[in-house]
Amino acid sequence: MESRADRSITTSAEVELDDIAKRFGATEVLHGVSLRVEPGQFICLLGPSGCGKTTLLRILAGLAEPDRGRVLIRGRDVTRTPAYARRIGLVFQNYALFPHMTVRDNVAFGLDARGIRGATAAERIEKALTLLQLVGLERRYPRQLSGGQQQRVALARALVLEPDVLLLDEPLSNLDARLRQEVRDQIRAVQRALGITTVFVTHDQEEALTLADRIVVLRAGAIVQSGAPLEVYRAPRDLFVANFLGDANVLRGRVRRAGSSAVFVTEHGLELPVDAAASDGAAVLIVRPEAIVLDRDRGAVRGLAGSVESVTYRGPTIDLRVTLEGGERLRVLETLPGREDTRVAQRVRVRWSERDAVVLPAEAS
Amino acid sequence: MNDRSILFRAVTVAIYAFLLLPIAVVVVASLNDGATLAFPPKRVSLRWFGAFLTSRQFMEATWVSLEVALVTAIVALVLGTAAAWALARRAMPFRFIALQYLTSPLILPGIVIGLALLQFAARLGASGSLGALVIGHTVVALPYAVRAMHAAFTQYDATLDEAAATLGARPLRTFFRVTLPLVKPSLIAGGVFAFAISFSNIMISAFLVGPGTTTLPVRMYNYMEFSNDPTIAAIATLVVIAMFSGIWALHKTVGLGGFFR
Amino acid sequence: MIRAWLLLLPAVVFLGIFFGVPIALVAVTSFIAKGGGLALDQYRRFMLDGFYRSFLTESILVSVVTTAACVVLSFPVAYQLARARSGVRGVFLTLLIAPLMVGDVVRGYGWLVALGDFGVVNQALMWLGVVEKPVRLIFTPTGVVLGLVEVLLPFMVLPLAAAIGGIPAELEEAARSLGARHARVFRKVVLPLSLPGLAAGVVIVFALSMGSFAIPLFLGGVKVNMVGPLIFQQATLTVDGPFAAAVSCVLFATSLLLLIAYAWVGTALRGEPGGR
Numbered sequence: 062m063e064s065r066a067d068r069s070i071t072t073s074a075e076v077e078l079d080d081i082a083k084r085f086g087a088t089e090v091l092h093g094v095s096l097r098v099e100p101g102q103f104i105c106l107l108g109p110s111g112c113g114k115t116t117l118l119r120i121l122a123g124l125a126e127p128d129r130g131r132v133l134i135r136g137r138d139v140t141r142t143p144a145y146a147r148r149i150g151l152v153f154q155n156y157a158l159f160p161h162m163t164v165r166d167n168v169a170f171g172l173d174a175r176g177i178r179g180a181t182a183a184e185r186i187e188k189a190l191t192l193l194q195l196v197g198l199e200r201r202y203p204r205q206l207s208g209g210q211q212q213r214v215a216l217a218r219a220l221v222l223e224p225d226v227l228l229l230d231e232p233l234s235n236l237d238a239r240l241r242q243e244v245r246d247q248i249r250a251v252q253r254a255l256g257i258t259t260v261f262v263t264h265d266q267e268e269a270l271t272l273a274d275r276i277v278v279l280r281a282g283a284i285v286q287s288g289a290p291l292e293v294y295r296a297p298r299d300l301f302v303a304n305f306l307g308d309a310n311v312l313r314g315r316v317r318r319a320g321s322s323a324v325f326v327t328e329h330g331l332e333l334p335v336d337a338a339a340s341d342g343a344a345v346l347i348v349r350p351e352a353i354v355l356d357r358d359r360g361a362v363r364g365l366a367g368s369v370e371s372v373t374y375r376g377p378t379i380d381l382r383v384t385l386e387g388g389e390r391l392r393v394l395e396t397l398p399g400r401e402d403t404r405v406a407q408r409v410r411v412r413w414s415e416r417d418a419v420v421l422p423a424e425a426s
Numbered sequence: 427m428n429d430r431s432i433l434f435r436a437v438t439v440a441i442y443a444f445l446l447l448p449i450a451v452v453v454v455a456s457l458n459d460g461a462t463l464a465f466p467p468k469r470v471s472l473r474w475f476g477a478f479l480t481s482r483q484f485m486e487a488t489w490v491s492l493e494v495a496l497v498t499a500i501v502a503l504v505l506g507t508a509a510a511w512a513l514a515r516r517a518m519p520f521r522f523i524a525l526q527y528l529t530s531p532l533i534l535p536g537i538v539i540g541l542a543l544l545q546f547a548a549r550l551g552a553s554g555s556l557g558a559l560v561i562g563h564t565v566v567a568l569p570y571a572v573r574a575m576h577a578a579f580t581q582y583d584a585t586l587d588e589a590a591a592t593l594g595a596r597p598l599r600t601f602f603r604v605t606l607p608l609v610k611p612s613l614i615a616g617g618v619f620a621f622a623i624s625f626s627n628i629m630i631s632a633f634l635v636g637p638g639t640t641t642l643p644v645r646m647y648n649y650m651e652f653s654n655d656p657t658i659a660a661i662a663t664l665v666v667i668a669m670f671s672g673i674w675a676l677h678k679t680v681g682l683g684g685f686f687r
Numbered sequence: 688m689i690r691a692w693l694l695l696l697p698a699v700v701f702l703g704i705f706f707g708v709p710i711a712l713v714a715v716t717s718f719i720a721k722g723g724g725l726a727l728d729q730y731r732r733f734m735l736d737g738f739y740r741s742f743l744t745e746s747i748l749v750s751v752v753t754t755a756a757c758v759v760l761s762f763p764v765a766y767q768l769a770r771a772r773s774g775v776r777g778v779f780l781t782l783l784i785a786p787l788m789v790g791d792v793v794r795g796y797g798w799l800v801a802l803g804d805f806g807v808v809n810q811a812l813m814w815l816g817v818v819e820k821p822v823r824l825i826f827t828p829t830g831v832v833l834g835l836v837e838v839l840l841p842f843m844v845l846p847l848a849a850a851i852g853g854i855p856a857e858l859e860e861a862a863r864s865l866g867a868r869h870a871r872v873f874r875k876v877v878l879p880l881s882l883p884g885l886a887a888g889v890v891i892v893f894a895l896s897m898g899s900f901a902i903p904l905f906l907g908g909v910k911v912n913m914v915g916p917l918i919f920q921q922a923t924l925t926v927d928g929p930f931a932a933a934v935s936c937v938l939f940a941t942s943l944l945l946l947i948a949y950a951w952v953g954t955a956l957r958g959e960p961g962g963r
Contacts, residue, residue: 449797535935539706546708669788
C-alpha cells in the first residue's frame with residue numbers, strides 16, 4: 062500500500078486503481094492492487110518479469126478487464142469502458158506502428174478516428190511532429206525508420222490526441238544501450254513540457270530511478286513499496302526492494318534493545334549500534350556499498366576489522382570485496398580513488414553511519 | 427541448395443512433366459485443323475476456338491460459370507474471413523475441431539456432397555437454380571477461404587489492433603482501416619482460389635445444374651459424350667491459360683504462401 | 688470485447704445447413720427400403736451383391752495403388768520444393784497449384800486424348816521401342832490410376848513439402864558430415880521427420896481417390912467399376928435415390944473414419960498434426 066504521504070495533494074487523482082485483481086486461468090496475477098497517480102506525475106511500475114506490471118498497465122488502458130476492482134480516470138469510472146472510449150495513449154514495447162501507413166498517417170490515425178481532419182488536424186500533427194523531432198520524416202514508412210525514430214512516432218501518435226494519461230510499456234527495451242539513454246531523456250523532456258500524467262512500466266531499476274517522480278515496486282502481483290526514488294532507494298521496506306534497486310549488503314542477526322539505544326548483533330557476534338526505532342528480535346541489516354567507508358590506516362580502531370578479498374578498478378569508482386573477521390562479506394564501492402593502492406589481503410576497517418543502515422525485521426525478506 | 431545429383435533433378439523434372447502432361451496435350455490438341463484429335467496435329471489452326479466463341483450454348487455456360495464463381499468467391503470470403511478471424515483469437519477453445527470441421531468438405535467425397543445437395547435441393551424444390559449452385563460451390567470453396575485467411579490472421583500482429591483501440595478507433599474502424607489492408611494479400615489469394623474451384627467444379631455442378639443454369643464444365647462433359655471434335659480442347663486450353671496466368675499473377679503480386687504450410 | 692463466437696457462427700451454421708443436414712438426409716434416405724419403410728435393404732444390396740461389392744473393392748484397390756504411387760513420386764518433388772530458393776519455389780508452386788485450379792474435366796479430357804491408342808503415351812512408348820503395338824490404356828485400371836495419380840499428386844506434395852520444410856537443413860548436413868550417404872540420410876533423417884506431412888498427404892489422397900468421379904468416369908468408362916461414377920449413375924440415370932444414398936454413406940463413412948483416425952493419431956503424435 063502506498064504511504065500516507067502520497068495523499069497530501071488535495072486535488073483529485075488523475076488516475077486511481079482501486080483493489081484491482083486479475084487471474085489468468087488458475088494463476089492470480091494481481092492480488093488487489095490499489096494505486097493513485099496525481100496529475101502531471103511520472104510514475105514507474107517497476108518489477109521483475111511476471112510481477113503483473115504489464116497486466117496492470119493493460120487494465121489501465123482498457124485492453125484487459127479486471128476480475129475485481131475499479132479503474133478511475135479523472136474521477137470517471139472507466140472499469141467497463143473499452144479502450145477506444147478512454148482518453149489514454151499507449152506506447153507499446155514493439156511500437157505497433159501501422160506498417161501500411163506513413164508516419165503522418167500513423168500520427169493522424171487517432172485524430173481521424175475522432176473526426177478531426179483538415180486544417181485543425183494538420184496543425185496538431187505539425188506540433189506533435191515538431192515536439193518529437195520528426196519533421197521531414199512524414200512521408201516515410203515505419204520500415205524505413207530507425208528504432209529510435211519509430212519510438213518517437215509511437216509517442217507522437219499517442220500524444221497528438223492529448224490524452225489524460227500516457228502509458229508506456231517497456232518502450233526502451235528494444236533499443237540498444239546507446240539509444241536508450243537518449244530516448245529516455247527525450248521522453249522525460251516531452252513529459253515535462255506537456256505536463257502529462259504518465260505511467261511507465263519497466264524492469265530496469267536505473268530507468269525507474271532516473272525517470273520517475275515516484276516508483277511503485279511490484280512483486281508477484283502486489284505493490285511492495287511506493288515512493289520517491291530516493292526514498293525507495295534509501296529506505297527499502299524489504300529485502301526484495303533493497304536488492305532490486307541497487308546493490309545491498311545484507312547482514313543477518315538480532316536486534317537487542319537497551320534502554321533508549323539498540324544494538325544489532327550479527328550472526329558472528331559483531332555488535333553494531335543502530336537506530337533506536339528498530340524493534341527487538343531477528344532482523345537483517347542492509348547497507349549500500351557506496352555508504353561504507355574504508356579505512357586503510359594501520360592504526361585505525363573504529364569500525365569492523367576485515368581484509369580485502371578483491372579489488373576492481375572501474376575508472377571513477379573502485380569495487381572492493383572485504384571479508385570481515387566474523388566471516389561476513391561486504392561489497393564496498395568507493396569514489397575518489399587514486400590516493401593509494403589497495404592490495405588484496407590488506408587489513409582494513411569498515412564503518413558506516415547509522416543513518417545509512419536499514420534494519421528490517423527478519424520476516425521482511 | 428542441396429548437392430543432389432543430376433539424376434535427382436532429372437527425376438523431379440520428369441515428374442513435373444508427368445503432372446503437366448494432360449494439360450500440354452490439351453493445348454496442343456486444340457490447335458488441330460481437322461475434326462479428329464490427331465496428335466500431333468497434322469495441320470494447325472485456331473478454328474475450334476472460333477467454334478467455342480460462336481457457340482451460344484457454350485457462351486451461356488461460360489457466363490453462368492463466371493457468375494456463379496464470382497458470387498461463390500464473395501460469399502466464401504465473407505463467411506471464411508469472419509470465421510478465420512474468430513478462430514485466430516487467442517482465447518478460442520475447440521479451435522482445432524472447428525478448423526477441421528470448416529475444412530472437411532475438402533476431403534470428404536465431393537460426389538457425396540453433390541448427391542446430398544441434389545436430394546436436399548429437390549426436397550426444397552430448388553434444384554437446378556442458380557442459388558443452389560452458388561450454395562453448393564460455396565460449400566466446397568469455403569475451406570480454401572478459411573485456410574487462406576486463417577494463415578493470415580495467425581501471422582497478424584494483434585498489438586496493431588490494440589494500438590488502434592487505444593487511439594480511439596472502434597472495432598469496425600480498426601478492422602477496415604488496419605486489419606483488412608494488412609491481410610489483403612491473403613484475401614485476394616483466397617478469393618482467387620475460391621473462384622477457380624467454383625469455376626472448374628464438376629462434381630457439385632453435375633448434380634445441381636438445370637436448364638438455363640448449366641455450367642461450363644458440365645456443358646463440356648455433355649458435349650464430350652457425343653462429339654469428338656477439338657472444341658473441348660480449345661475451351662480447355664482457354665481455361666488452362668486463364669488459370670495459369672491467374673495463379674502466376676497471384677504468385678507475383680501477393681504470394682502463394684497460404685498453401686505452403 | 689468482441690464476441691468471437693458470433694463471427695464463427697455464420698460459417699458454421701452455413702456448413703451445418705448445407706453440408707451437415709444434406710448428408711444426414713442422405714443417411715436417412717439410405718435406409719429407405721424398396722417397398723417403403725426403413726430397413727437395411729440398400730446396404731445389403733450394396734455389400735452382399737458381388738457385382739456391387741466389386742465397385743467397392745475396385746475403388747479401394749485403385750486408391751491404394753494411387754496413394755502408393757503418389758507417395759513415391761512426391762518425395763523428390765516435395766524435397767526440391769522445400770529446399771528451393773524462393774524464386775524457384777514460386778515457379779514450382781505455380782506448376783503444382785495451377786493444374787488443381789484447371790478442373791477435372793480439362794485434365795480428364797487431356798488424359799483421354801493422351802492415353803488413346805494413338806495418343807501421346809502410346810506414341811512415345813512405340814517411339815522408344817518399348818512396345819510394338821499400342822497398349823490398351825483407355826478404360827483400364829492402369830489408365831485410371833495414371834489419371835488419378837496425376838490429378839492428386841499436388842495434394843501429397845504440398846503437405847509433405849511443408850513437413851520437410853520444417854526439418855532444418857543442418858540436420859541433413861550433420862548426418863552427411865558423419866559419413867552417411869544420401870540414401871541413408873533419407874532413410875534415417877528425412878523420412879522419419881516428414882512422417883506427419885506424409886500421413887496427412889496419404890489420408891487426403893486416399894480419400895480423394897476413393898471419392899473421385901470425373902477421372903474414373905472418363906478414363907474407366909464401364910470397364911473400371913468405381914464408387915464415384917456408380918453413385919452418379921444411380922442418382923441421375925437410374926434415379927435410385929436410396930441406393931445411391933446407401934453407397935454414398937459407405938463411401939462417406941470410410942472417409943470420415945480415415946479423417947478421425949488421422950486426427951487422433953495426429954494429436955497423439957504431439958501437438959497439432961502437420962498441416963496440409
